[in-house]
Amino acid sequence: MYFLNVFEGVIHGLGWILGDPTAVAVLLGGVIVGTVVGAIPGLGSKIALTILIPLTGPMAPYLALAFFLAISEAASFGDTIPAVLFRTPGTAGSAATAIDGYPLAQQGKAGYALGAGAMASFVGGNIGILISILFIPWLAEYVLLFGPPEYFWMAIIGISIIAVVSKGSIAKGLVAGLVGLFISFIGYDLVTGKTRFTFGFMYMEDGIDFMPAMLGLFAVSEMLKLATRRGGATQLENTDPTRGVWKGCLEVFRHPGTTVRSSLIGLFIGAIPGAGKAVASFLSYLTAIRTSSHPETFGKGEVEGVIASEAANNASGGGGGALIPTLTLGIPGSSGMALILAGMTFHGIRSGPSFIIFEADMMYAMFAGLIVAMFMALVVNLVLIKPVAKAVQIPNEILIPLILIMAFLGAYALRSSIFDMGVTLVFGILGYFMDRYGYSTVCMVLAMILGPIAEESFFQAYKIGGRSFSIFFTRPLSIALLVFLVIAMVGPSVYQYLKQAVRREA
Amino acid sequence: MARATPARWGEIILLTVFGAFIATFLIDVRHLPMEGKILSYVLAPPMVIFLLICTAAVVLPRKKSAENDYLPTELGNGAVELGETPAKKAPAGPAALGLGRTIAMGFVLFGCIYLFGFYFGSGLMLLAWFALFRRFTVATTAITVATPLLLYVLFEQVMPVGLYEGYIVHLLQR
Numbered sequence: 001m002y003f004l005n006v007f008e009g010v011i012h013g014l015g016w017i018l019g020d021p022t023a024v025a026v027l028l029g030g031v032i033v034g035t036v037v038g039a040i041p042g043l044g045s046k047i048a049l050t051i052l053i054p055l056t057g058p059m060a061p062y063l064a065l066a067f068f069l070a071i072s073e074a075a076s077f078g079d080t081i082p083a084v085l086f087r088t089p090g091t092a093g094s095a096a097t098a099i100d101g102y103p104l105a106q107q108g109k110a111g112y113a114l115g116a117g118a119m120a121s122f123v124g125g126n127i128g129i130l131i132s133i134l135f136i137p138w139l140a141e142y143v144l145l146f147g148p149p150e151y152f153w154m155a156i157i158g159i160s161i162i163a164v165v166s167k168g169s170i171a172k173g174l175v176a177g178l179v180g181l182f183i184s185f186i187g188y189d190l191v192t193g194k195t196r197f198t199f200g201f202m203y204m205e206d207g208i209d210f211m212p213a214m215l216g217l218f219a220v221s222e223m224l225k226l227a228t229r230r231g232g233a234t235q236l237e238n239t240d241p242t243r244g245v246w247k248g249c250l251e252v253f254r255h256p257g258t259t260v261r262s263s264l265i266g267l268f269i270g271a272i273p274g275a276g277k278a279v280a281s282f283l284s285y286l287t288a289i290r291t292s293s294h295p296e297t298f299g300k301g302e303v304e305g306v307i308a309s310e311a312a313n314n315a316s317g318g319g320g321g322a323l324i325p326t327l328t329l330g331i332p333g334s335s336g337m338a339l340i341l342a343g344m345t346f347h348g349i350r351s352g353p354s355f356i357i358f359e360a361d362m363m364y365a366m367f368a369g370l371i372v373a374m375f376m377a378l379v380v381n382l383v384l385i386k387p388v389a390k391a392v393q394i395p396n397e398i399l400i401p402l403i404l405i406m407a408f409l410g411a412y413a414l415r416s417s418i419f420d421m422g423v424t425l426v427f428g429i430l431g432y433f434m435d436r437y438g439y440s441t442v443c444m445v446l447a448m449i450l451g452p453i454a455e456e457s458f459f460q461a462y463k464i465g466g467r468s469f470s471i472f473f474t475r476p477l478s479i480a481l482l483v484f485l486v487i488a489m490v491g492p493s494v495y496q497y498l499k500q501a502v503r504r505e506a
Numbered sequence: 507m508a509r510a511t512p513a514r515w516g517e518i519i520l521l522t523v524f525g526a527f528i529a530t531f532l533i534d535v536r537h538l539p540m541e542g543k544i545l546s547y548v549l550a551p552p553m554v555i556f557l558l559i560c561t562a563a564v565v566l567p568r569k570k571s572a573e574n575d576y577l578p579t580e581l582g583n584g585a586v587e588l589g590e591t592p593a594k595k596a597p598a599g600p601a602a603l604g605l606g607r608t609i610a611m612g613f614v615l616f617g618c619i620y621l622f623g624f625y626f627g628s629g630l631m632l633l634a635w636f637a638l639f640r641r642f643t644v645a646t647t648a649i650t651v652a653t654p655l656l657l658y659v660l661f662e663q664v665m666p667v668g669l670y671e672g673y674i675v676h677l678l679q680r
Contacts, residue, residue, distance in 0.1 A: 171556050171560055175553075175560055178528075179524055179528075182528070197530060224605055227607070228602070228604050228605050397635075398646065401615075401635045405628045405631070405632075405653065408616070408619060412619075412624070416670070418670065422616065428612065429612075
């Protein structure tokens with residue numbers, strides 16, 4: 001009965017999408033944009049999302065969500081192209097693809113590798129979507145047991161876990177998270193309506209909107225990083241990147257075990273907040289080596305390496321594992337999901353069990369749009385290999401000013417405020433130096449998104465508990481979450497200490 | 507205090523910025539009504555503790571080695587390595603120049619848009635950018651002309667929402 005309801009919901013959603021030519025056109029546009037930005041190293045879906053989210057105001061919410069996810073998933077398709085052709089991953093998720101993809105290109109089998117990568121992305125992504133569609137509504141029923149105290153702890157866990165698993169030291173990650181929380185407090189206080197930390201500036205009374213901050217932290221800071229390195233000068237070698245594409249596609253079905261196993265690894269890793277596509281694809285790649293009957297061929301042009309990496313890359317991303325904590329708990333599974341969450345908030349949708357249960361039609365339409373986008377992404381990636389490969393060669397000196405203009409445009413489009421443009425610029429510079437010195441920008445962004453949720457839940461719980469803090473420590477779910485938080489924070493350090501102690505004894 | 511080499515000045519500046527955030531937080535929070543203060547007070551001690559930990563990491567002497575100078579985040583080609591990542595040097599020479607110029611052009615873009623509006627301002631900024639990099643070709647000239655035109659067509663004709671017209675236009679209209 002449960003599966004029947006899910007199936008019915010997806011079919012109904014497909015009807016919405018396919019019955020509306022505008023929706024199909026929007027999804028195709030998202031797929032093309034995602035493929036191109038995924039293919040250009042240094043860009044990625046995050047920049048496209050931060051710039052495009054403010055411009056999707058007129059769209060229907062379900063279509064906007066499908067559009068965002070289409071960009072995110074298509075980027076995981078497009079990043080294979082530079083990884084194979086130029087040994088330069090388009091995004092971190094395709095770094096493992098380059099290990100075997102580039103040697104294949106050097107052997108004149110670029111099309112073969114690209115075909116295998118595209119089909120592996122397609123299959124992996126669809127496995128991720130299928131399991132997410134089945135799992136998310138089931139999980140939402142249990143998340144309904146969460147009350148304000150649990151939501152408060154979930155928000156704190158979300159920020160803390162990202163600090164633990166992100167690059168750099170945990171302390172610096174937590175500092176970045178706490179500064180993000182502080183920034184989220186600027187403006188009108190939720191409870192009393194008084195202004196906080198505005199210093200009398202009228203512009204600050206509405207607070208620092210997280211969209212201009214994210215445009216700065218992701219788009220502008222990324223351009224500053226690009227400005228410090230040479231790029232875009234790679235030349236396409238004298239090879240036809242379309243030859244052998246279909247043969248490569250069929251290769252995925254000759255390795256069903258690798259494909260399915262890699263997809264499941266990607267789904268599982270993607271569901272862990274902060275783990276990311278890079279971890280998923282590398283873990284899948286290493287597993288493929290360990291389980292292969294001919295591990296010595298990996299690194300020299302073994303197509304199974306490309307399949308393992310790309311299947312995990314897509315299964316972990318926008319339609320798969322990362323969507324699970326984002327939709328069920330409102331805790332983003334990755335920085336890309338943080339942007340999707342920002343997009344949902346922009347369209348007035350609050351993520352969590354209420355969205356899944358009371359807006360089920362919208363959720364299924366979103367998944368249907370994602371399924372349609374996957375088919376489109378496969379076709380686009382196979383057909384547009386040559387033009388996309390040319391786009392990878394755009395010099396940085398041309399790319400950077402255009403992206404800066406787009407970022408400022410996106411910032412202004414939100415509230416028609418010049419102040420937001422200034423916020424974007426300042427956060428862009430801050431984001432560059434934060435990233436450089438090991439302060440996680442993802443932590444800061446997550447804290448800015450989760451801060452209002454944490455504060456609202458905190459005060460709701462405080463009042464429900466009769467103005468006593470005991471409600472945070474007496475409910476069974478709250479205690480479980482608190483224990484999980486402590487283990488997540490302290491666990492890695494304890495593990496390292498024990499490991500060193502054992503080593504010393506040995 | 508550990509020697510403040512140029513390699514660590516950026517880290518010190520960043521910590522100062524964060525410290526200023528937190529100091530502002532602690533000073534301003536006293537003026538809030540009690541209801542609004544609770545969460546702020548709960549969060550204040552951890553903020554201070556963590557900031558002290560990171561400040562100590564900068565201030566206290568530590569073993570001088572290539573690994574300690576910077577905490578790298580990702581390799582130059584966008585790839586990410588699991589586990590320990592190798593140190594990379596501070597941006598120097600052409601890289602630092604590229605960074606400085608891009609930050610400066612960001613301010614130029616802001617100023618141009620503020621004064622002249624989006625359409626003219628973006629065109630001016632592109633002109634300044636390609637002049638700075640001495641990269642006037644057919645393609646870059648076409649981009650300099652086409653970008654403002656495209657923005658105008660998109661935001662004034664296709665989606666008639668309009669963009670900011672610029673401070674100078676407002677002055678002239680008075």
